[in-house]
Amino acid sequence: MSRAFSAVLVTAVAVLVAGGAAAETVTFTPDPIVFRPSHRQGDYDFDGNGPKVKVVTTLTLFGDREVHMSVTMNAASYPLPSTMAAGTQNYVLYRAPLDKRIVEIARPTENLKQEHEFIDAGHKKTYVEFGSEPAVRKYVITGDTKKNESGTETRVKLMFNPITVKLANRALEPGEEYAETKTQMIDIPLEHTKGNGNFSKHNMDVQMSARAFVDGRRVRCKIFFKVKEKHRDWTTVEGTKTVTIYTAPEGKKILGLPGIANNEFSHFYFHNSSFLSKLLHPVEYALYTWSNSRLTITRNHDVGPAASFVMELHPSGRKGAARTKASVNLRAIQVRIADSETLQPSSGGPTGTGSAPVQHSSSAPAPSGSSSPFPGH
Secondary structure, eight states, X not given: OEEOOTTOEEEEEEEEOGGGOEEEEEEEEOOOEEEOOEEEESOSOOTTXXXXXXXXXXXXXXXXXXXXXXXXXXXXXXXXXXXXXXXXXXXXEEEOOTTEEEEEEEEOOSOOEEEEEEEOOSSXXXXXXXXXXXXXXXXXXXXXXXXXXXXXXXXXXXXXXXXXXXXXXXXXXTTEEEEEOOOEXXXXXXXXXXXXXXXXXXXXXXEEEEEEEEETTEEEEEEEEEEEESSTTOOEEEEEEEEEEEEOOTTEEEEEOTTSOTTXXXXXXXXXXXXXXXXXXXXXXXEEEEEXXXXXXXXXXXXXXXXXXXXXXXXXXXXXXXXXXXXXXXXXXXXXXXXTXXXXXXXXXXXXXXXXXXXXXXXXOOXXXXXXXXXXX
């Protein structure tokens, strides 16, 4: 998950909400975002054949603490889509303080989704103006250039209008406070468990999951990865790792994880799928690169503890099992803690949700009837 709020100008205004509870509005203008979609197929030069370009941006709330911007760009040579660059990336535009929650996006209230589609002609940039009302003020799009561009020079730059959110104080009992885990990248130790170690361009089952849970004074995260060849000797690589991502101070206990619903986990799942065909879908995958028989995928997530999954697969090279790698980029997770002697843990499952988050559905759910990606669950 990328972030775009390092130099955000924020202004806050105190207001009253229903019942007289204290609240405030915060206005911020995100830094410009430059997104380069990954090269998907063909050579790297559109060479005057378009490309046909489509850009889609969507402003959303993640839970009750973050404002996200999703950017999707697809550029394909025209009229025959022999060369293609495509991808999706999520960006964090704003994160509320630990003791605050986002009630709503107050501005803009409409046009949260914006898009533009056209056929590029020439090597000049295309400027798309949206005015002062939507979240994105302007697209600056580069399609074709005078040299190779797919995956490198082809891009979109987003320029933003001010965005306003309404905040409210979180309810705090005596002795209660909020903490936060750190963002971190976790590598998963993998083991070749079956087959001759060559995937040989066959279809694969791929699973990758991350689930955060409370274990006494600790917040832990269980991460699972498995790739299985769906032909011949069923070459399989898998691994599981459980890590501690937060420990409460002495004298404190964890009441819950407000931003994560009970049993909500991040997951990536492909069942008996051909990568060479599936990877052409620009929404299913965020970014990927293919070189020397190595396929590297970065998959964004808007649920659970994982901001993204990163996996390196070798579906066509020899000894692909030995070279398979997998890691997960964990987002910052809010933790509700209190003095051990003053409050009882909240009910409602192992995570103790606290305030209910906005629910999202993953864009790559496990097929209906499939087993849980966690062994033994």
